[in-house]
Amino acid sequence: MTAALEIRGLEAGYRGTPVLRGLDLVVPDGVTAILGPSGCGKTTLLRAVAGFVTPSAGTVTVAGSEVVGRRTVPARLRGLGYVPQDGALFPHLSVARNVRFGLPRSVRDADARVAEMLELVELPATMATRYPHELSGGQQQRVALARALAPRPRVVLLDEPFSSLDASLREDTGRAVVRALRAAGAAAVLVTHDQGEALSLADQVAVMLDGAFLQVGSPGSVYLTPSDPRVASFLGHASLLDGKVADGREATCALGVVPLQTTTAPGVVRLAVRAEQLQIRSAGADGAPAEVVDISFYGHDATVRVRLDSGEELSARTPATSVPTAGDRVSVRVVGDVVAFAEGP
């Protein structure tokens, strides 16, 4: 089947400074999240695909038609929808006229299309006559999506569309946006630096660092089987520890002997231990002795940073009801298998 969007060997930069370093990505139907830290090149990628940045090499194909490569198709003819960070609605136009704005003149029943799009993004029809300043942030983002979907694009590009919304609104709006995309049959590329957003909303996650993809896969696979220590520490807030493998299924490290997720060649390794895999227990209990460095309390749980007697620091997630105090002596134990990365020779 033809992919909704295919990117091959894409390179782009600004005034001779490279940003995108030969990216390959196949976007099937559904939502693909581009997840990476600030400045890694996510927006540049979206802008290069959309046609607002000119790539220096590579190809971009939308639903089987090349839009970057032997020839460059103008942005408006690429069959893409674009939802910028702040929605960028026209403040002097009503909701209906904002949505209608993206429609070609050839569309006969524009009013019906506007009504259909508002329904799709789960906004009441009565909002059609309102102006952007009369809407909440979440409603504005839905209007921006309705505007992007109105011409029935094959792919919608969303650049951190929920970043200005508060936490509860972000989750609701994110789900509503994904429902609308699925109902419209549009594939989506969602740029975000929020791993929770990427993992919960996307079908495929592409982890980006320094203008390159480190791993592309399902949310479960990038989280549970990271291909690289940097993916593990960025995605799972995993702590990295030095270790040594003797028999292939176990490693020895400052936490003692830990079981490995996959058989690993004997030698020196980096071990990635996710925060939820570490149990903090009273001093003297089974586990490695450590001291609590600091605590971040989130209400539903807390992240406790501890320093092992080896000097290595780890982050553990603990239930909100059993949070230790900074300076406490504790015991740290690993639950479940640990991912090992072979160290270079």
Ligand SMILES: Nc1ncnc2c1ncn2[C@@H]1O[C@H](COP(=O)(O)OP(=O)(O)OP(=O)(O)O)[C@@H](O)[C@H]1O
């Ligand atoms: N117009 C520009 N001119 C020159 N350099 C730019 C321009 N836009 C972005 N850059 C640089 O390109 C790099 C990638 O920026 P980009 O905005 O693509 O990153 P990002 O991953 O989207 O970051 P964020 O999550 O903070 O939005 C950064 O080093 C940035 O400073």
